[in-house]
Amino acid sequence: MMYAGVAKTNQPVRLDMRSDTVTQPTADMRQAMAGAAVGDDVYGDDPTVNALQDRVAQLLGKEAGLFVATGTQSNLCATLAHCQRGDEILVGDSYHIFRDEAGGAAVLGGVMMAPVPTTSSGTMRPEDIANTVKPDDAHCAMSRLLCLENTVAGNVQTVASINQLAATGHAHGLAVHLDGARLMNAVVKLNTSAAKVVENVDTVSLCLSKGLGTPAGAVLVGPADFIRRAHRIRKLVGGGMRQIGVLAAAGLYALDHHIDRLADDHDNALRLAEGLAQVASIHVNPDDVQTNMVFMQLPDGAADGLRNHLAERGILLGGGSKQIRLVTHLDVTQDDVALLVTEISDYFG
Numbered sequence: 001m002m003y004a005g006v007a008k009t010n011q012p013v014r015l016d017m018r019s020d021t022v023t024q025p026t027a028d029m030r031q032a033m034a035g036a037a038v039g040d041d042v043y044g045d046d047p048t049v050n051a052l053q054d055r056v057a058q059l060l061g062k063e064a065g066l067f068v069a070t071g072t073q074s075n076l077c078a079t080l081a082h083c084q085r086g087d088e089i090l091v092g093d094s095y096h097i098f099r100d101e102a103g104g105a106a107v108l109g110g111v112m113m114a115p116v117p118t119t120s121s122g123t124m125r126p127e128d129i130a131n132t133v134k135p136d137d138a139h140c141a142m143s144r145l146l147c148l149e150n151t152v153a154g155n156v157q158t159v160a161s162i163n164q165l166a167a168t169g170h171a172h173g174l175a176v177h178l179d180g181a182r183l184m185n186a187v188v189k190l191n192t193s194a195a196k197v198v199e200n201v202d203t204v205s206l207c208l209s210k211g212l213g214t215p216a217g218a219v220l221v222g223p224a225d226f227i228r229r230a231h232r233i234r235k236l237v238g239g240g241m242r243q244i245g246v247l248a249a250a251g252l253y254a255l256d257h258h259i260d261r262l263a264d265d266h267d268n269a270l271r272l273a274e275g276l277a278q279v280a281s282i283h284v285n286p287d288d289v290q291t292n293m294v295f296m297q298l299p300d301g302a303a304d305g306l307r308n309h310l311a312e313r314g315i316l317l318g319g320g321s322k323q324i325r326l327v328t329h330l331d332v333t334q335d336d337v338a339l340l341v342t343e344i345s346d347y348f349g
């Protein structure tokens, strides 16, 4: 097992709060997948993939889209399509591209990653970006790309903040990419259009298999020439897939049916935080909850005991020794939230 501190259980799973990636495709989504028209996507022949790519490009107000296997592959195709070997990307030091993608840009692209301090709300300060950009000096890697993220650990990055950071990047001659693994959570929370949120960034990765609830897939969007380069890189990293209209159909279904309902996940997360805030010995602040993530601070040494206790009852929590993240999603109901609050308060009570 290569996943530090994440609970497993031999019990039937009643409730899985580790991530919004754990959702099961619904019966209607499976039906849409089964009925999808497909073709060989390496030849560009899959009508459902083509429809999904066009649909996401339009949703995000960009020229073209590329369906890829995962969010990680999408960000990798993006960084490699933006950069050459010896270039550098600036990225928030808590962001997924920097911490959680196995160093792919460096390993496979010869691209250096320069971390920029991230604030508690998940943003970066323009002055920190400016200080991290390298001068035009033979000693330095060439700063080429600024990577943003939205949401960041459940925190919504506002349109004003994204625009300010994008303007900072552009003013320093950087292209700007946004990892929008959970972009639609931010869009629903901001009650605006997705295109507006990403208007001033050049390229965006949108995951379909987080809150949107598909079994796999992400779509990378941007200018047509960028997507042409990313398409070649997708092939290079072994991501040219064939009759994947079955997966793209799940994505189209999710765009039709699973965006507005993200508000339910946000409501459930708030309800959960309000319930847990009543439990003595742990600390949860409902004011910190913006979308579908709740962070629970635990007394020293309590995390493993709680995780194991709940796992024996078929409830899975994510890793962490002082803090555990709880994520609401398509398969978490209001009753599940009530159950979890009761179980945690009984454990500490």
Ligand SMILES: Cc1ncc(COP(=O)(O)O)c(C=O)c1O
Pocket (backbone or CB within 6 Å): 069, 070, 071, 072, 073, 096, 097, 149, 179, 181, 182, 207, 209, 218
């Ligand atoms: C912010 C963010 N970006 C990118 C990814 C990568 O997505 P995937 O797991 O599909 O590779 C994740 C996955 O959890 C994520 O949280």
